[in-house]
Amino acid sequence: MSRGICLVIEDDEDIAGLISLILTREGFTVRSVRTASAALHQLRGLKPALITLDLGLPDLDGLQIAKDIRELSPAPLLMITARATASDQYNGMAAGASAYLNKPFRPAELRDAVTKLSPARSAT
Template sequence: MSRGICLVIEDDQDIAGLISLILTREGFDVRSVRTASAALHQLRALKPALITLDLGLPDLDGLQITKDLRELSPAPLLMITARASAADQFNGMATGASAYLIKPFHPGELRDAVSRLCPARSST
Protein backbone atom coordinates (compact mmCIF):
# COMPACT_ATOMS: atom_id res chain seq x y z
CA MET A 1 0.00 0.00 0.00
CA SER A 2 1.40 3.38 -1.03
CA ARG A 3 2.06 6.03 1.58
CA GLY A 4 1.47 8.67 -1.08
CA ILE A 5 3.70 10.76 -3.28
CA CYS A 6 7.01 12.18 -2.11
CA LEU A 7 8.47 15.08 -4.06
CA VAL A 8 12.28 15.00 -3.84
CA ILE A 9 13.86 18.36 -4.68
CA GLU A 10 17.58 17.67 -5.10
CA ASP A 11 20.01 18.77 -7.83
CA ASP A 12 22.64 16.08 -7.15
CA GLN A 13 21.55 13.03 -9.15
CA ASP A 14 23.35 10.52 -6.89
CA ILE A 15 21.81 11.91 -3.70
CA ALA A 16 18.39 12.16 -5.34
CA GLY A 17 18.73 8.50 -6.35
CA LEU A 18 19.64 7.44 -2.81
CA ILE A 19 16.76 9.42 -1.27
CA SER A 20 14.37 8.04 -3.89
CA LEU A 21 15.50 4.46 -3.27
CA ILE A 22 15.05 4.74 0.50
CA LEU A 23 11.66 6.42 0.24
CA THR A 24 10.43 3.94 -2.37
CA ARG A 25 11.34 1.14 0.03
CA GLU A 26 9.42 3.04 2.71
CA GLY A 27 6.30 2.85 0.54
CA PHE A 28 6.27 6.23 -1.21
CA ASP A 29 5.69 6.89 -4.89
CA VAL A 30 8.70 9.16 -5.48
CA ARG A 31 8.97 11.99 -7.98
CA SER A 32 12.29 13.81 -8.22
CA VAL A 33 13.10 17.26 -9.62
CA ARG A 34 16.40 19.14 -9.80
CA THR A 35 15.28 22.79 -9.62
CA ALA A 36 13.01 25.00 -7.57
CA SER A 37 11.00 26.02 -10.62
CA ALA A 38 10.36 22.38 -11.56
CA ALA A 39 9.33 21.68 -7.97
CA LEU A 40 6.77 24.47 -7.93
CA HIS A 41 5.39 23.30 -11.28
CA GLN A 42 5.11 19.66 -10.09
CA LEU A 43 3.75 20.52 -6.66
CA ARG A 44 0.50 21.87 -8.01
CA ALA A 45 -0.28 18.60 -9.81
CA LEU A 46 1.15 16.03 -7.39
CA LYS A 47 -0.27 16.98 -3.99
CA PRO A 48 2.55 15.13 -2.18
CA ALA A 49 2.33 13.49 1.24
CA LEU A 50 5.99 14.46 1.87
CA ILE A 51 8.51 16.89 0.39
CA THR A 52 12.30 16.66 0.74
CA LEU A 53 14.28 19.77 -0.10
CA ASP A 54 17.96 20.47 -0.68
CA LEU A 55 18.86 24.05 0.20
CA GLY A 56 21.55 24.37 -2.49
CA LEU A 57 19.53 24.41 -5.71
CA PRO A 58 20.88 25.83 -8.97
CA ASP A 59 18.05 28.30 -9.64
CA LEU A 60 16.86 29.41 -6.19
CA ASP A 61 18.02 29.06 -2.62
CA GLY A 62 16.06 26.44 -0.70
CA LEU A 63 15.15 28.89 2.05
CA GLN A 64 13.54 31.14 -0.55
CA ILE A 65 11.47 28.34 -2.09
CA THR A 66 10.29 27.11 1.31
CA LYS A 67 7.80 29.96 1.65
CA ASP A 68 6.28 29.13 -1.74
CA LEU A 69 6.14 25.42 -0.89
CA ARG A 70 4.41 26.19 2.40
CA GLU A 71 1.80 28.34 0.66
CA LEU A 72 1.03 25.60 -1.87
CA SER A 73 1.18 22.45 0.25
CA PRO A 74 0.51 21.34 3.83
CA ALA A 75 2.82 18.31 3.35
CA PRO A 76 5.64 17.80 5.85
CA LEU A 77 8.85 19.37 4.54
CA LEU A 78 12.15 17.62 5.28
CA MET A 79 15.21 19.73 4.51
CA ILE A 80 18.22 17.60 3.54
CA THR A 81 21.32 19.75 3.21
CA ALA A 82 25.04 20.09 3.82
CA ARG A 83 24.40 23.36 5.67
CA ALA A 84 25.21 22.19 9.17
CA SER A 85 25.51 25.28 11.36
CA ALA A 86 23.06 25.97 14.17
CA ALA A 87 22.04 29.16 12.35
CA ASP A 88 21.29 27.21 9.17
CA GLN A 89 19.16 24.74 11.10
CA PHE A 90 17.34 27.54 12.91
CA ASN A 91 16.67 29.38 9.64
CA GLY A 92 15.45 26.20 7.98
CA MET A 93 13.01 25.44 10.75
CA ALA A 94 11.94 29.09 11.02
CA THR A 95 11.09 29.27 7.31
CA GLY A 96 8.80 26.24 7.49
CA ALA A 97 10.74 22.99 7.57
CA SER A 98 9.17 20.16 9.55
CA ALA A 99 12.57 18.52 10.10
CA TYR A 100 16.21 19.11 9.16
CA LEU A 101 18.69 16.43 8.11
CA ILE A 102 22.38 17.15 7.51
CA LYS A 103 24.37 15.58 4.64
CA PRO A 104 26.02 13.19 4.64
CA PHE A 105 23.28 11.23 6.35
CA HIS A 106 22.85 7.57 7.18
CA PRO A 107 19.84 5.90 5.51
CA GLY A 108 18.46 5.07 8.96
CA GLU A 109 18.39 8.77 9.82
CA LEU A 110 16.24 9.45 6.77
CA ARG A 111 13.91 6.57 7.58
CA ASP A 112 13.57 7.79 11.19
CA ALA A 113 12.79 11.35 10.10
CA VAL A 114 10.20 10.13 7.61
CA SER A 115 8.60 7.87 10.24
CA ARG A 116 8.20 10.86 12.55
CA LEU A 117 6.79 13.09 9.83
CA CYS A 118 4.58 10.53 8.07
CA PRO A 119 3.65 7.69 10.41
CA ALA A 120 2.66 4.55 8.49
CA ARG A 121 -1.05 3.90 8.54
CA SER A 122 -2.27 0.72 10.14
CA SER A 123 -3.72 -1.79 7.71
CA THR A 124 -6.38 -2.97 10.15
Protein backbone atom coordinates in the same frame (compact mmCIF):
# COMPACT_ATOMS: atom_id res chain seq x y z
CA MET B 1 -0.04 -0.02 1.24
CA SER B 2 1.27 3.20 -0.25
CA ARG B 3 2.26 6.03 2.06
CA GLY B 4 1.50 8.52 -0.71
CA ILE B 5 3.64 10.64 -2.95
CA CYS B 6 6.96 12.12 -1.87
CA LEU B 7 8.42 14.98 -3.88
CA VAL B 8 12.23 14.87 -3.71
CA ILE B 9 13.84 18.21 -4.58
CA GLU B 10 17.58 17.56 -4.98
CA ASP B 11 19.99 18.69 -7.69
CA ASP B 12 22.64 16.02 -7.06
CA GLU B 13 21.64 12.96 -9.08
CA ASP B 14 23.38 10.44 -6.79
CA ILE B 15 21.85 11.85 -3.61
CA ALA B 16 18.42 12.10 -5.27
CA GLY B 17 18.74 8.45 -6.28
CA LEU B 18 19.64 7.38 -2.74
CA ILE B 19 16.79 9.36 -1.19
CA SER B 20 14.36 8.00 -3.80
CA LEU B 21 15.48 4.41 -3.20
CA ILE B 22 15.07 4.68 0.57
CA LEU B 23 11.67 6.37 0.31
CA THR B 24 10.43 3.86 -2.26
CA ARG B 25 11.40 1.07 0.12
CA GLU B 26 9.51 2.94 2.84
CA GLY B 27 6.34 2.75 0.76
CA PHE B 28 6.27 6.11 -1.02
CA THR B 29 5.70 6.81 -4.68
CA VAL B 30 8.60 9.15 -5.42
CA ARG B 31 8.72 12.08 -7.84
CA SER B 32 12.15 13.65 -8.12
CA VAL B 33 13.06 17.07 -9.52
CA ARG B 34 16.39 18.90 -9.75
CA THR B 35 15.32 22.57 -9.62
CA ALA B 36 13.09 24.86 -7.61
CA SER B 37 11.08 25.85 -10.66
CA ALA B 38 10.39 22.18 -11.50
CA ALA B 39 9.36 21.58 -7.89
CA LEU B 40 6.89 24.46 -7.89
CA HIS B 41 5.47 23.25 -11.20
CA GLN B 42 5.03 19.70 -9.81
CA LEU B 43 3.41 20.97 -6.61
CA ARG B 44 0.65 22.66 -8.53
CA GLY B 45 -0.63 19.22 -9.58
CA LEU B 46 0.45 17.01 -6.67
CA LYS B 47 -0.85 16.44 -3.19
CA PRO B 48 2.34 15.02 -1.67
CA ALA B 49 2.38 13.25 1.66
CA LEU B 50 6.00 14.36 2.16
CA ILE B 51 8.50 16.73 0.55
CA THR B 52 12.29 16.59 0.86
CA LEU B 53 14.28 19.70 -0.02
CA ASP B 54 17.95 20.41 -0.59
CA LEU B 55 18.81 24.02 0.23
CA GLY B 56 21.54 24.31 -2.43
CA LEU B 57 19.52 24.38 -5.65
CA PRO B 58 20.86 25.89 -8.88
CA ASP B 59 17.98 28.26 -9.64
CA LEU B 60 16.61 29.48 -6.30
CA ASP B 61 17.75 29.50 -2.70
CA GLY B 62 16.26 26.63 -0.71
CA LEU B 63 15.00 28.93 2.04
CA GLN B 64 12.96 30.89 -0.49
CA ILE B 65 11.52 27.76 -2.09
CA ALA B 66 10.59 26.46 1.38
CA LYS B 67 8.46 29.56 1.87
CA ASP B 68 6.92 29.08 -1.59
CA ILE B 69 6.22 25.41 -0.83
CA ARG B 70 4.42 26.38 2.38
CA GLU B 71 2.04 28.52 0.31
CA LEU B 72 1.25 25.55 -1.97
CA SER B 73 1.30 22.51 0.31
CA PRO B 74 0.72 21.56 3.95
CA ALA B 75 2.85 18.39 3.53
CA PRO B 76 5.67 17.80 6.00
CA LEU B 77 8.88 19.34 4.63
CA LEU B 78 12.18 17.60 5.39
CA MET B 79 15.24 19.69 4.58
CA ILE B 80 18.23 17.55 3.65
CA THR B 81 21.27 19.77 3.29
CA ALA B 82 24.98 20.27 3.81
CA ARG B 83 24.25 23.57 5.57
CA ALA B 84 24.93 22.28 9.05
CA THR B 85 25.26 25.19 11.47
CA ALA B 86 22.73 25.91 14.19
CA SER B 87 21.90 29.15 12.39
CA ASP B 88 21.23 27.23 9.14
CA GLN B 89 18.91 24.87 10.97
CA TYR B 90 17.09 27.75 12.68
CA ASN B 91 16.64 29.54 9.36
CA GLY B 92 15.39 26.34 7.71
CA MET B 93 12.83 25.73 10.41
CA ALA B 94 11.76 29.39 10.29
CA ALA B 95 11.27 29.08 6.52
CA GLY B 96 8.82 26.22 6.99
CA ALA B 97 10.76 23.00 7.47
CA SER B 98 9.16 20.32 9.60
CA ALA B 99 12.54 18.66 10.21
CA TYR B 100 16.19 19.15 9.23
CA LEU B 101 18.70 16.45 8.25
CA ASN B 102 22.38 17.18 7.63
CA LYS B 103 24.39 15.71 4.76
CA PRO B 104 26.03 13.34 4.73
CA PHE B 105 23.30 11.28 6.35
CA ARG B 106 22.91 7.59 7.07
CA PRO B 107 19.93 5.79 5.53
CA ALA B 108 18.63 5.00 9.02
CA GLU B 109 18.59 8.72 9.86
CA LEU B 110 16.43 9.42 6.82
CA ARG B 111 14.07 6.54 7.65
CA ASP B 112 13.73 7.78 11.24
CA ALA B 113 12.99 11.35 10.15
CA VAL B 114 10.41 10.14 7.63
CA THR B 115 8.73 7.92 10.21
CA LYS B 116 8.38 10.87 12.59
CA LEU B 117 6.99 13.15 9.87
CA SER B 118 4.80 10.70 8.00
CA PRO B 119 3.81 7.65 10.02
CA ALA B 120 2.90 4.57 7.98
CA ARG B 121 -0.75 4.40 7.07
CA SER B 122 -2.65 1.50 8.55
CA ALA B 123 -4.40 -1.00 6.31
CA THR B 124 -7.78 -0.43 7.98
